[in-house]
Amino acid sequence: MSKHDILLLENQLCFPIYAASRVIIRHYQPYLDELNLTYPQYLVMMVLWEKSPLTVTEIGNRLFLNSNTLTPIIKKMIKKGFIEKTRDLDDERKVKITLTENGLALQDKAQQVPVSLLNNINIPNEDLLKMREIMWKFLTDMVRV
Amino acid sequence: MSKHDILLLENQLCFPIYAASRVIIRHYQPYLDELNLTYPQYLVMMVLWEKSPLTVTEIGNRLFLNSNTLTPIIKKMIKKGFIEKTRDLDDERKVKITLTENGLALQDKAQQVPVSLLNNINIPNEDLLKMREIMWKFLTDMVRV
DNA sequence: TATATTTTTATCGCATACGATAGAATCATA
DNA sequence: TATGATTCTATCGTATGCGATAAAAATATA
Numbered sequence: 001m002s003k004h005d006i007l008l009l010e011n012q013l014c015f016p017i018y019a020a021s022r023v024i025i026r027h028y029q030p031y032l033d034e035l036n037l038t039y040p041q042y043l044v045m046m047v048l049w050e051k052s053p054l055t056v057t058e059i060g061n062r063l064f065l066n067s068n069t070l071t072p073i074i075k076k077m078i079k080k081g082f083i084e085k086t087r088d089l090d091d092e093r094k095v096k097i098t099l100t101e102n103g104l105a106l107q108d109k110a111q112q113v114p115v116s117l118l119n120n121i122n123i124p125n126e127d128l129l130k131m132r133e134i135m136w137k138f139l140t141d142m143v144r145v
Numbered sequence: 146m147s148k149h150d151i152l153l154l155e156n157q158l159c160f161p162i163y164a165a166s167r168v169i170i171r172h173y174q175p176y177l178d179e180l181n182l183t184y185p186q187y188l189v190m191m192v193l194w195e196k197s198p199l200t201v202t203e204i205g206n207r208l209f210l211n212s213n214t215l216t217p218i219i220k221k222m223i224k225k226g227f228i229e230k231t232r233d234l235d236d237e238r239k240v241k242i243t244l245t246e247n248g249l250a251l252q253d254k255a256q257q258v259p260v261s262l263l264n265n266i267n268i269p270n271e272d273l274l275k276m277r278e279i280m281w282k283f284l285t286d287m288v289r290v
Numbered sequence: 291t292a293t294a295t296t297t298t299t300a301t302c303g304c305a306t307a308c309g310a311t312a313g314a315a316t317c318a319t320a
Numbered sequence: 321t322a323t324g325a326t327t328c329t330a331t332c333g334t335a336t337g338c339g340a341t342a343a344a345a346a347t348a349t350a
Contacts, residue, residue: 132158138276
């Protein structure tokens with residue numbers, strides 16, 4: 001790789017990840033619109049469907065986000081009626097985020113989102129699984145440093 | 146994959162890409178600070194180092210961004226003295242974005258950015274190249290749809 | 291046990307992203 | 321050659337991300 005090539009867009013490691021992330025999220029949006037969720041809000045729902053309640057920090061640990069980003073997102077989701085906020089009585093610093101009935105009910109409808117998205121992608125399933133595996137490895141390695 | 150597993154965070158295709166994108170860009174930031182650039186501004190510089198001048202649309206085609214995102218970024222970069230804006234006399238709709246001398250000079254300093262970043266990553270080079278190849282394929286496939 | 295430290299959440303300011311749209315310039319074509 | 325469609329850039333509003341920081345509560349420790 002010559003000195004010149006180092007700064008070519010095609011040779012960057014991060015750019016295709018950055019661009020792919022945005023492009024895929026655009027593909028999600030029409031399906032998420034039907035659920036009245038944005039993509040980050042959808043991720044918060046996802047971790048709560050796995051376990052509820054969770055504290056803000058616990059949600060952040062799953063999504064690699066901090067309270068400066070999560071607090072406003074959570075506020076909007078409370079307004080929409082999908083989640084509720086209660087103080088932890090054992091530790092008044094913590095806030096417990098709990099699914100409401102509406103939030104829980106949304107899970108059924110949400111099953112269609114990944115299915116619909118996959119129908120839009122013309123990449124062999126094997127390649128997709130390989131991609132996911134590599135990206136998780138990459139992600140966990142980058143977080144560790 | 147059971148009905149329940151479809152919505153597990155671990156099984157999502159997009160999430161590790163979305164999270165990795167943000168985590169890597171965080172790693173870039175200290176090096177970009179030295180150049181007085183944000184990550185998207187760095188990408189604009191990169192395509193201009195390849196070819197200058199370019200129109201806003203041409204930059205957007207490289208980066209998968211539209212004028213609603215690029216116009217404010219370009220304004221900030223003009224303010225920093227890295228680029229200039231002139232109307233295309235042959236087509237008054239178009240705006241030509243040109244590197245200034247300072248902007249061109251920045252290229253030398255920028256050579257260190259990808260090098261420094263790679264020094265932070267403990268993943269075999271072969272894996273990184275494989276990852277980049279897969280992400281480009283994924284990206285171009287997703288854009289096509 | 292008083293106090294320094296850490297944890298947890300929230301706020302603020304700035305910089306993207308992006309859908310919707312506007313307005314000017316150019317193009318296509320009836 | 322009018323005029324309807326398209327292209328190009330910019331603006332606006334909303335929703336993230338994130339560094340820096342504040343404030344309250346809990347923990348550690350001198």
